Amino acid sequence: MLGLGVNSEGWFMAPVITVEHLQKSYGHMVAVEDLSFEVEEGEIFGILGPNGAGKTTTVECVQGLRRADNGRIRVLGLDPTTEVAELRQRIGAQLQDSALPGRLKVAESLELFAAFARNRVDSDQLLTRWKLQEQRDQAFDTLSGGQRQRLFLALAFVNSPELVFLDELTQGLDPQARRATWDLIREIRRDGTTVVLVTHFMDEAEQLCDRVAVVDDGRVIAIDTPQGLIDGLGLSSVVRFTTSEPDLGWLEKLDVVESLTRNGETIEVRGTGPVLALVASELVAHGIAPLDLRIDRPTVEDAFLVLTGRRMRG
Amino acid sequence: MITIRGFLAMTRAEFRLFRREPFSIVFVLVFPLMMMLLLSAVLGNDQADAQDVANGMLVWRGVTPASYYAAASVAVIIAALGLMTLPTNLAGYRERGILRRLRASSVSVWVLVSAQLTLAMVTFVAGALIMGLVASLAYDTLVPKDLIGVMVAFVFGTAAFGALGLLLASVVRTSRSAQGIGLLLFLTMWLISGTAPPRAMLPSGLRDLGGVLPLTPLVTAVQDPWFGLGWSTTSLAILTAYTFAAGIPALWLFGRD
Ligand SMILES: Nc1ncnc2c1ncn2[C@@H]1O[C@H](COP(=O)(O)OP(=O)(O)O)[C@@H](O)[C@H]1O
Numbered sequence: 286m287l288g289l290g291v292n293s294e295g296w297f298m299a300p301v302i303t304v305e306h307l308q309k310s311y312g313h314m315v316a317v318e319d320l321s322f323e324v325e326e327g328e329i330f331g332i333l334g335p336n337g338a339g340k341t342t343t344v345e346c347v348q349g350l351r352r353a354d355n356g357r358i359r360v361l362g363l364d365p366t367t368e369v370a371e372l373r374q375r376i377g378a379q380l381q382d383s384a385l386p387g388r389l390k391v392a393e394s395l396e397l398f399a400a401f402a403r404n405r406v407d408s409d410q411l412l413t414r415w416k417l418q419e420q421r422d423q424a425f426d427t428l429s430g431g432q433r434q435r436l437f438l439a440l441a442f443v444n445s446p447e448l449v450f451l452d453e454l455t456q457g458l459d460p461q462a463r464r465a466t467w468d469l470i471r472e473i474r475r476d477g478t479t480v481v482l483v484t485h486f487m488d489e490a491e492q493l494c495d496r497v498a499v500v501d502d503g504r505v506i507a508i509d510t511p512q513g514l515i516d517g518l519g520l521s522s523v524v525r526f527t528t529s530e531p532d533l534g535w536l537e538k539l540d541v542v543e544s545l546t547r548n549g550e551t552i553e554v555r556g557t558g559p560v561l562a563l564v565a566s567e568l569v570a571h572g573i574a575p576l577d578l579r580i581d582r583p584t585v586e587d588a589f590l591v592l593t594g595r596r597m598r599g
Numbered sequence: 600m601i602t603i604r605g606f607l608a609m610t611r612a613e614f615r616l617f618r619r620e621p622f623s624i625v626f627v628l629v630f631p632l633m634m635m636l637l638l639s640a641v642l643g644n645d646q647a648d649a650q651d652v653a654n655g656m657l658v659w660r661g662v663t664p665a666s667y668y669a670a671a672s673v674a675v676i677i678a679a680l681g682l683m684t685l686p687t688n689l690a691g692y693r694e695r696g697i698l699r700r701l702r703a704s705s706v707s708v709w710v711l712v713s714a715q716l717t718l719a720m721v722t723f724v725a726g727a728l729i730m731g732l733v734a735s736l737a738y739d740t741l742v743p744k745d746l747i748g749v750m751v752a753f754v755f756g757t758a759a760f761g762a763l764g765l766l767l768a769s770v771v772r773t774s775r776s777a778q779g780i781g782l783l784l785f786l787t788m789w790l791i792s793g794t795a796p797p798r799a800m801l802p803s804g805l806r807d808l809g810g811v812l813p814l815t816p817l818v819t820a821v822q823d824p825w826f827g828l829g830w831s832t833t834s835l836a837i838l839t840a841y842t843f844a845a846g847i848p849a850l851w852l853f854g855r856d
Pocket residue numbers: 311314315316334335336337338339340341342343
């Protein structure tokens with residue numbers, strides 16, 4: 286594709302973000318080596334990679350918070366170095382490391398940020414959506430990690446943005462709060478907002494993103510849907526069950542099965558495609574119906590391991 | 600439109616924050632006031648004699664020590680706000696990531712700087728009024744003879760020390776280092792700019808050193824019209840030079856990422 290999509294009315298449209306050969310160093314430290322990607326309107330686009338991969342640097346350049354050393358960036362048709370004021374009015378940002386004055390209250394911060402927005406959203410609506418009604422008169426210093434994160438999310442939407450950048454969105458949240466936040470992000474997307482999600486959590490990318498750019502050492506090593514990443518690499522699933530049946534040679538004859546290993550009564554069958562269904566029906570045909578038959582599908586984590594040859598740190 | 604609305608919102612927020620933490624400013628207001636009272640008490644309140652003339656200069660510039668210190672201490676408030684309060688606050692905003700948070704949401708750092716300067720100026724006016732009131736009640740000090748001239752000096756001093764404070768905030772990494780360096784600069788200037796011992800009493804080396812620091816011209820620029828000695832255009836010119844020398848690099852450095 287040449288970076289042109291077709292929207293619902295059939296018009297050709299440019300991508301919301303185009304990044305070509307972005308480079309950025311801090312002194313001698315190369316943070317972003319050579320990075321290119323495109324984000325389409327209305328999608329949740331993930332930038333996934335280990336800590337220090339250059340994700341934050343990349344999105345900060347895209348938002349015009351840092352100046353790229355090299356490369357071309359277009360966001361909503363704007364150049365983030367020269368048209369930054371216009372750009373800021375149309376994007377929302379949740380930054381990885383930021384804070385507010387310790388004694389500023391929740392409602393006051395929304396009011397403050399709204400004053401700079403061209404298309405402001407009503408603060409009560411934001412407080413309700415981000416479940417901050419009870420904290421409205423609480424000072425920033427007294428908020429819990431989750432409440433702060435929700436406040437930053439609310440601030441990211443104060444100017445009715447067309448595009449939001451969420452950097453390590455669920456950092457410091459407990460599992461329940463993470464899921465609740467994911468639901469809210471899906472809701473945001475349903476409203477038509479394009480989301481760029483920066484994360485080092487594989488499961489977050491897998492759960493939330495339409496497409497993911499896997500970044501390592503300042504380079505994009507793959508861009509695809511989460512499932513596409515896994516499928517493209519031909520990663521195998523593992524079917525596990527227990528049985529006392531000594532001879533399972535007939536299972537290995539199935540096309541989808543790559544290997545079968547046995548450890549006492551525990552069997553592990555590796556395979557691709559509809560391996561679970563075929564193994565199950567074959568087992569039943571042989572009069573075996575294990576109670577503990579289950580499958581472990583490959584995850585984005587496995588894909589990352591194959592792509593980089595190592596596990597994700599942090 | 601948005602800029603004005605934003606400036607008002609930011610200023611309101613800064614005043615609220617200040618109201619919740621008013622003690623952050625105690626040193627800036629109390630130190631000059633205490634020193635004014637202390638020095639006036641120690642040095643007596645007599646009109647300077649002819650024998651106090653040293654190096655062709657009247658020790659108390661022809662007024663009572665209390666009047667001398669009342670005028671000088673008002674200038675000291677400007678220096679304290681510029682060298683300590685402003686850089687400590689701004690460096691803290693940068694250090695904690697508040698500056699980037701603001702910038703990412705269309706809030707220019709200059710709106711924040713303007714709000715901080717507004718707050719500093721209101722603090723200064725309050726401090727100057729308290730100083731004047733206490734001094735005139737305690738020592739019946741001189742009321743400014745040329746109020747316009749004194750106010751002009753305040754404006755030039757605010758510009759110079761505002762620029763210096765901004766420069767300091769641009770070059771340090773943390774709020775603590777801003778505080779440390781600011782305090783050091785402030786005390787050094789305070790000691791040798793005629794605000795502690797009068798300049799006539801200083802050894803010539805220190806007097807020369809003090810003369811090139813910005814507090815000396817500010818004190819002179821305030822005292823001259825206050826005591827009816829006319830405007831000190833030389834002092835105003837030196838303050839202007841400081842405004843540009845510190846302000847131009849500060850504008851460039853503070854706005855960077
Ligand atoms: N302001 C900075 N100054 C110097 N080095 C930095 C700065 N910000 C990030 N880096 C370095 O650049 C690299 C990429 O960082 P970052 O973009 O934050 O990665 P990520 O968000 O993927 O964790 C890291 O090695 C980090 O230490």
